[in-house]
Amino acid sequence: MTHTATPRRSGGDVRLRGISKTYGSFTAVHPLDLTVPAGSFFALLGASGCGKTTTLRMIAGLEEPTTGSVALDGRDVTALPPYKRPVNTVFQNYALFPHLDIYENVAFGLRRRGIKSVKKQVEEMLDLVQLGPLARRRPQQLSGGQQQRVAVARALINHPQVLLLDEPLGALDLKLRRQMQLELKRIQTEVGITFVHVTHDQEEAMTMADTVAVMNGGRVEQLGAPADLYENPATTFVANFLGSSNLIEAEVVEAGGDEVLVTAGGARLRLPAGRCTAAVRTGGRVLAGVRPEKMALAHADDAGAVAEGHNRVPGTITDAGFIGVSTQYVVRTRGAGSLAVYEQNIARDGRLVPGAEVVVHWSPAHTFGLDASQDIGAGADRDEEAA
Template sequence: MTTPSTTSEATGDAVRLTGISKTYGSFTAVHPLDLTVPAGSFFALLGASGCGKTTTLRMIAGLEDPSGGSVRLGGRDVTALPPYKRPVNTVFQNYALFPHLDIYENVAFGLRRRGIKSVKQQVGEMLDLVQLGPLARRRPHQLSGGQQQRVAVARALINKPQVLLLDEPLGALDLKLRRQMQLELKRIQTEVGITFIHVTHDQEEAMTMADTVAVMNAGRVEQMGAPADLYENPASTFVANFLGTSNLIEAEVTGVLGGTLHLVSAGQKLTLPAARSRADVTAGDRVLAGVRPEKITLAHRDDEDAIPAGRNRVQGRIVDSSFIGVSTQYLVDSPVGAELEVFVPNVERDARLVPGAPVILHWNPEHTFGLDAAQDIDAGTESDDEPAPGGGGAPAAAGAASAVPAGGAGGAAA
């Protein structure tokens, strides 16, 4: 899986980071990191605040000097180039629109700096692309959040950069607008065909928009791949918990038989396809067996006989249920673990499934994934889950702020 840096400077790569790292004093924001982004892709860097994703982005833009390693854009080493000499543009968090210039001049800024005299047509076309033509002579503060966001995109895109960097571009928008802008950005990316690198803490946003997602944690990339691939085959507990939710059951391997791992946890037998286990285990080892809440079917204990054979089963008792429209979310206590989550689509609701009811959780063994039991089982759960940073618009101090560990500046501001 590792790409040696000696491979050809493939023309298909828009960005190639080699051993890039960033330290602030004794704090390591980004551990030496290799990353290749294919040209034309919509790439997402996903992680909680303080995981180093913004620092990585800023090193690509040239706004942060790496402590080591190199940055290549389309095969050219740009590590030593200042930001204004790099063919990349950034959509900043909270946009950083120039308050003393109108929308037209904001969008024309990059063209004018490169000495292009007649900008009228290009600016006009770009404003049309983001549907802001009539507002060209307004000042940024007279625009709504969504409009400002589109100006920021237009201002960057008009320069036809090799790579467009987006730093939490939707963080300051409300939920509905964010959904709308996700589609809008995706449409623009398809239309212009430029490589987008999108930094976000919102896993749903990353999965909706990107064709490749890299999940970052504590200055390292935990896993990288297509959204569905990451979701179905998480490689670590962090990815399993951060990307959606997972039920992780600690189990002991009792045997390996024909590509299937046989497990036991608190006396309940489970099976797991060996190919879906990230941990190389044999009988006697421990493993974490994971299953997504929506893969599980919930049956009342009275109906136990109706469950088809060959499915993984776990006994439990409902402790809580909340109705959320399309589905009902249950929390089930069981001998294999507390508070297992189950999403049951609201097709035919079983009136017996109320808190206190004894139930059987069962699922197709093919939907089980295996993880190394040596990891923190709670990595990536809610404690890392932060509200959108900087929603209020308080300018984070210098660039260093992006490297402050979670719970530092961001937590204090909230």
């Protein structure tokens, strides 16, 4: 399976050709073709054991591929040891030297290569990661986010063509993680180096990356820009792993033209043909998908006010959870199973409480169609551990 992302700027690209990794009878990474454009911020996203870290380690030279080749900036490096590859890796635990101050941690790579005059380069790197005033502190005197930035500076000072980041924000708390997502993106934009970032956190991948490869079971399930993966998932795994999706089991009644008409229980739903996978357009069973935040609720008494042409399914609220920015409802429906609906807390309707009869409705344009032969729950139980 060949995947290519759109190039953005000059620099070191990464080309994996037929690369795979097996350990005895276990296949960690199935044969994979992948091109990471020079100068892009690329994320390998997936749950534990999906093969993303193994793929990163093969790029770094820390794992030897069972088959295939690794090329960096047009040069085959498959047989080269890590230290001869134009890459540097930032790990989750940062691996800073505790006995050296920040300045000397960043200067380490230059000094090891015998470079005597390091002051200008080190100061530039510390400015880039906004740690200049802390140059003489030891790692243990810094916060987790600051240590992480030191690790990035220490890697970048060697001018690698590719920077590999293995779960770099995994040890940080949520607020700091979000700050660092923006920080890393800023640094990548400024230096223009190719970043390949491994994470199990979908928000992290979608916030930072130009292109995301969603991995599952040692294969790339889908590759694309974050918004495209979210809006047009090709499989149930991607639909469930990137955010949440309501997947409604339905039967195709009519396919042809710009719309696909399906039935779920007694409800007739319309789907745009352009958002349906090929299998759906040929008829039979289908999974009609819609994101919870694209849906709205109307109390049964107001059903007549629902916009003309909207898909609509009647049901009963079984659960309502207020989470500040939105209220998350669970609605038991006749024919479409239980649906999650997220409504922004703008004008809250006090009647929308558990037990209330409602109509779930949404624009047909917000519906996508997937092949029903897949596992409907694939990707829903996201593993919070890094692979």
